[in-house]
Amino acid sequence: PECHEGFWDEDSLSRHRAGHREERPFLCLLCDRSFSWKESLLIHQRSHRPQRSHTCPDCGRGFSRSSNLVLHRRVH
Numbered sequence: 001p002e003c004h005e006g007f008w009d010e011d012s013l014s015r016h017r018a019g020h021r022e023e024r025p026f027l028c029l030l031c032d033r034s035f036s037w038k039e040s041l042l043i044h045q046r047s048h049r050p051q052r053s054h055t056c057p058d059c060g061r062g063f064s065r066s067s068n069l070v071l072h073r074r075v076h
Helices: 010-020 038-048 066-073
Strands: none
Touching: none
């Protein structure tokens, strides 16, 4: 099967072709998704991590809850 996508480089074309194959050896252990490329799995895995939007101004450590940041700031 051939689609009509266009690509600027061989690497992009290779990644696209892999998406058409059934072979998806990189499995997410947190959900039922699988990927043809390890890089795609790593990018996907970020979606399972909580956002850490509360950042300590002293050390840069991030927290998903402001209350955890307040507790952490006591150690500085």
